[in-house]
Amino acid sequence: MRYDRLEIISNNLSLATLSNHVTITHRDHILDVLTLTRDKIHLGARLVSHPLAGSVKPHETPYRSIVLLNQQEGLDMDSLNTIEQAIERYQILCQPNPDHMTLTAADIHRLFPEKQNRDFQFIDLQLIKSSLSAMGIRFADYQAAVV
Numbered sequence: 373m374r375y376d377r378l379e380i381i382s383n384n385l386s387l388a389t390l391s392n393h394v395t396i397t398h399r400d401h402i403l404d405v406l407t408l409t410r411d412k413i414h415l416g417a418r419l420v421s422h423p424l425a426g427s428v429k430p431h432e433t434p435y436r437s438i439v440l441l442n443q444q445e446g447l448d449m450d451s452l453n454t455i456e457q458a459i460e461r462y463q464i465l466c467q468p469n470p471d472h473m474t475l476t477a478a479d480i481h482r483l484f485p486e487k488q489n490r491d492f493q494f495i496d497l498q499l500i501k502s503s504l505s506a507m508g509i510r511f512a513d514y515q516a517a518v519v
Contacts, residue, residue: 382437416444419451421503423458431465435496
């Protein structure tokens with residue numbers, strides 16, 4: 373696998389310096405992360421990490437990061453089905469609080485205590501590091517820049 377084709381789409385700023393091998397694209401909120409991921413899949417990208425990775429419920433954390441492989445070899449229907457189902461799942465779980473999907477960094481800092489915000493960022497970071505580590509990318513010297 374060519375690591376230069378890997379991309380992380382995230383609204384978690386603590387991933388900003390995660391790896392030299394991976395492009396990190398920051399979005400403002402979860403809905404932007406999901407829709408950009410879907411758009412890139414339509415352009416030929418393939419999901420590497422599941423958009424609902426971990427046991428963290430989508431409506432309980434304000435951060436979401438997704439790893440893609442930008443291969444541009446045609447539409448990967450499995451990836452498209454997975455991201456569409458994830459978007460639908462988010463919409464269902466966030467019905468009581470639809471604003472959750474569009475929380476910006478400023479909103480998150482206003483709504484959640486600092487420690488809880490750091491915990492959310494850390495959990496999201498660990499899920500992504502686990503996905504990338506499974507592909508052989510190492511993070512020995514990495515320190516999260518939690519913001």
